[in-house]
Amino acid sequence: MVRGATDKQRRSPRVLVHIPLIVSGVNSRGQTVTAAGETEMVNKHGAKIRVLEWLEKGMRLQVTLPSRKLTRSASVVWVDERDRTEAEVEFGVELESAENFWGIYFPPDDWEEPDWKEAEAGAAEPAASPLPPLAAGGNGGVGA
Numbered sequence: 001m002v003r004g005a006t007d008k009q010r011r012s013p014r015v016l017v018h019i020p021l022i023v024s025g026v027n028s029r030g031q032t033v034t035a036a037g038e039t040e041m042v043n044k045h046g047a048k049i050r051v052l053e054w055l056e057k058g059m060r061l062q063v064t065l066p067s068r069k070l071t072r073s074a075s076v077v078w079v080d081e082r083d084r085t086e087a088e089v090e091f092g093v094e095l096e097s098a099e100n101f102w103g104i105y106f107p108p109d110d111w112e113e114p115d116w117k118e119a120e121a122g123a124a125e126p127a128a129s130p131l132p133p134l135a136a137g138g139n140g141g142v143g144a
Contacts, residue, residue: 012043012044012045012098013043014041014042014043015041015042015043015102015104015105016040016041017039017041017042017102017104018038018039018040019038019039019042019065019067019102019104020036020037020038020065020066020067021036021037021038021039021049021063021064021065021066022034022035022036022037022063022064022066023035023037023049023051023055023061023062023063023064023074023093024061024062024064025055025059025060025061025062025076026059026060027055027056027059028056028059033053033054033055033059034053035051035052035053035055036051036052037049037050037051037052037088038050039102040090042102042104044095044098044099044100044101045094045095045098046074046077046092046093046094046095047092047093047102048078048090048091048092049090049091049092049093050088050089050090050091051088051089051091052088054089055076055079055089055091056076056079057076057077057078057079058075058076059075059076060073060074060075061073061074061075061076061093062074063093063095063101065101065102065103068103070101072095072096072097072099072101073095073096074093074094074095074096075093075094075096076091076092076093077092077093077094078091078092079091079092
């Protein structure tokens with residue numbers, strides 16, 4: 001089983017964001033394929049995208065962001081083979097050169113996700129209250 005890179009192995013942090021795009025390229029049968037879609041996740045090296053046409057692994061593409069009026073060269077590096085019955089299919093694309101083509105803020109390279117299991121375990125323990133208890137029967141000195 002081929003597994004994807006872990007967050008520690010990635011060349012740049014990933015950001016979940018939906019950005020409309022258009023991809024265009026020539027498939028192995030010599031047919032031009034142009035498809036509208038959107039990103040699911042991006043980083044400086046590429047993106048996971050969803051489009052309405054079938055793309056082939058290794059296919060060279062032009063990726064256009066209509067909102068930014070920018071186009072960059074990319075290659076299809078991953079194809080989601082799980083469910084080809086859906087109208088949109090997911091693909092991984094790698095940009096020819098790493099840059100902030102997407103026009104978004106990326107977290108710093110040393111950004112780390114919290115350990116959610118550890119955080120949930122800590123949330124089960126009641127935190128010590130930094131406030132003194134209210135006096136019985138009083139209003140805590142409010143309006144006195």
